[in-house]
Amino acid sequence: MKITKFLSSGLVLGSIVLGGVGQAQAADIFNSWLADEAHIYPKDTKWSGHAFWFPELDSGRFVFDTSGIFNEYDDGTANLLGTIVSELDDTKKWDIDIWFESTPEPWGGPKKELPKSEYAENGGSVDTTTWRYYNMNETQATLTGVDFYDGKELNLYQRPENGKYSFQVGVGANGKNTNFGMSGWLGTTGSFTLTQADINVDLTPNPGGPSNSRPVSVPEPMTMGLLSLSLLGLSVTSLKRKSKKLL
Numbered sequence: 001m002k003i004t005k006f007l008s009s010g011l012v013l014g015s016i017v018l019g020g021v022g023q024a025q026a027a028d029i030f031n032s033w034l035a036d037e038a039h040i041y042p043k044d045t046k047w048s049g050h051a052f053w054f055p056e057l058d059s060g061r062f063v064f065d066t067s068g069i070f071n072e073y074d075d076g077t078a079n080l081l082g083t084i085v086s087e088l089d090d091t092k093k094w095d096i097d098i099w100f101e102s103t104p105e106p107w108g109g110p111k112k113e114l115p116k117s118e119y120a121e122n123g124g125s126v127d128t129t130t131w132r133y134y135n136m137n138e139t140q141a142t143l144t145g146v147d148f149y150d151g152k153e154l155n156l157y158q159r160p161e162n163g164k165y166s167f168q169v170g171v172g173a174n175g176k177n178t179n180f181g182m183s184g185w186l187g188t189t190g191s192f193t194l195t196q197a198d199i200n201v202d203l204t205p206n207p208g209g210p211s212n213s214r215p216v217s218v219p220e221p222m223t224m225g226l227l228s229l230s231l232l233g234l235s236v237t238s239l240k241r242k243s244k245k246l247l
Contacts, residue, residue, distance in 0.1 A: 027075035032209030035068035035080060038176035038183070038200040048176045052084050052096075053198040054188075059088040068096070070182065070203055072169075076102035078134055080182075080199075083146065093146035098156060100134035100167060108164030111183070113175035126172030133166040136186065145191070152191035159185040159196075167199070174200050 040048040050061040051068065068082025078100040086092035110128035118124040136158040145152030158167075167184030174181025181202045188194040 027073040027077065029071045029209070030074050031072040032206040033070040033072075033203035034206050035064065035070045035082065035182070035201040035203055037063045038174040038179070038181055038202050040176050048200070050087070051199065051201050052094075053200065054194055055196055056194045057192060058086050058092060061087045062094070063087055065090075065093065068201070069206065070201070077137075078102070084143075089148070091148040094143040094149060094154070095146055096143050097140070098142075099137040099140035101137055103133050103135045103166055105131075105133055106163060106166045110168060110173075111165045111175065113183075114172055114178070118172060118178055125178055128170070128172075131168050131170035131173050133168055134184075135163075135166050136184070143188070149191075154188040154192060154194075155190045156186050156188055156197075159187050169203070174202060176200050177202070180204070 035051065037049055037051040046060075049063075051064050052062040054060050054062065062084040065083050065085045068080060068084070070078065070080045072078045080096060080098045080100070082096055084094050084096060110131055112119060112128070114126060116122050118126050120127040120129075136156060138155075138157050141156035143154040143156065165185065167182060169182045171180050172178045173183060175183040179202045181200070183198065183200045186197045186199065188197060
C-alpha cells in the first residue's frame with residue numbers, strides 16, 4: 001500500500017509539473033498591426049517615405065511590397081515580419097523576421113525626432129509618456145535575401161549599442177509624423193556590414209488580425225520523459241529511506 005502511494009505521488013507530481021509546462025506553451029497576440037512606410041507631410045525628404053533605411057545599400061530606401069505585420073504578444077514579446085523591396089528595383093527584396101522583447105523606458109528617454117512643437121509639453125499632440133518600448137532580440141532578427149539577393153542574409157543588432165535608445169511604439173513614435181507608429185536604429189552583419197540603418201513605420205490596426213498563438217520554449221518529448229522518470233526516482237528513493245528507518 002505504501003509503495004503504491006509513493007509511486008502514485010511521484011506520478012501525480014510529474015503530471016502537475018508537465019501540465020504547468022503545457023500551460024506555458026503559448027503566448028497570445030493582443031495587438032496586431034499593419035506596418036507601412038512612414039512619410040513626412042506634405043512632402044517627403046530623402047530621410048522619409050521608407051520602412052527600412054539602408055543608406056549604405058542601393059537606394060537606401062526599402063518599403064513593404066504589401067503591408068508588413070507587427071504583432072504584440074501578452075508575454076511581452078513582439079514580431080515584425082513581411083517582405084521589403086527597394087523603391088528603385090523591385091527584384092531587390094528581403095524577407096524580414098525580427099523579434100523584440102519589452103523593456104522599460106531606456107535611459108536616454110524617448111527618441112524625439114519630430115519638430116519640438118509636436119510634443120505635448122509644447123502644446124502638441126504627441127505624448128511620449130504613452131509610448132512603449134522594445135529591445136531587439138538579436139538572436140532572432142534576420143533579413144533573408146529574395147530574388148536579386150537570393151542566398152544573402154543579414155543579421156541585425158540594435159543601435160546605439162550602449163542601450164541609450166530602444167525601439168519605440170506609440171503616437172509620433174515613428175519619428176516622421178504624428179501617426180501611430182514605430183521606429184528604431186540598427187546595424188547589420190552577415191552578407192553586408194551596415195553600420196547605419198533605421199526602421200520607421202506607420203502602424204494601423206490589422207483588420208484580419210490573427211487570433212493565433214505562438215509556441216514558446218517547451219521541453220522536448222525526451223526531456224519531459226526524463227523529467228517524469230526523475231520524479232518517479234525521487235519517490236522510490238524517498239520510499240527506500242523510510243523503509244530503512246522502519247528497520
